[in-house]
Amino acid sequence: RNEQLVQSEKLASLGTLTSGVAHELNNPLNNISTSVQILLEELNEEDIEFKRELLEETEKQIERARDIVKALLEFSRKGAFNPKPTQLKQLMDRTLQMLKGDLPSNVDLEMRIPEHIRAELDGRRIQQVLINLIQNGLQAMADGGTLQITADQPEGEDHFCFRISDTGIGIEKDVLSKIFDPFFSTKTDGNGSGLGLSISHGIIEQHKGHIQVESRPGEGTTFTVCLPNRLTSKI
DSSP, X not given: OHHHHHHHHHHHHHHHHHHHHHHHXXXXXXXXXXXXXXXXXXXXXXXXXXXXXXXXXXXXXXXXXXXXXXXXXXXXXXXXXXXXXEEHHHHHHHHHHHHGGGOOTTEEEEEEOOTTOEEEEOHXXXXXXXXXXXXXXXXXXXXXXXXXXXXXXXXXXXXXXXXXXXXXXXXXXXXXXXXXXXXXXXXXXXXXXXXXXXXXXXXXXXXXXXXXXXXXXXXXXXXXXXXXXXXXSOO
């Protein structure tokens, strides 16, 4: 039942990602189309170097579109809990690539993730947590603000923590203790199942970690996730 809930919430997340991903894919496709049109027009010209540049740029844009689709497919794939050596920054970059089209123009994104943080993680499941927390933060900032994503690994400790903070409307004190309860939601009907944070909490517990939230109405919210960083193999 838990696996079914995880997969259904993942598919629900994909539904909300669709419009943003479509926008993101449009950019490289438009660039490819423009380059090909110029090449066709210049086909009989002798400027080989210019044509080479256009083809190289086209290849980059194809790779970019492929990466977006690959990230979506990896996220949606069904599978059992499968932790592997993972670099946190790479996982965060892949997640933000999927969410880039959903980032409103009135929201500033600040990210500080050290490259040395690595751990045994189920990448798809932690990505689901990241998507849920980031989308919650964006929804809390309808009038704009700052989304901050940071991470640190205390020296000598066997764990690391990442934080996702927004400067949005915040959460009332009487609601704060209920946000990880299954089916609890402050969103209007049709805008959430009320399972996102509950499933995220379960995924973090599965990784032997913990998640906590701090919030002040009118000032914003910070979710802190701490996970063990023990590695059984090298990356």
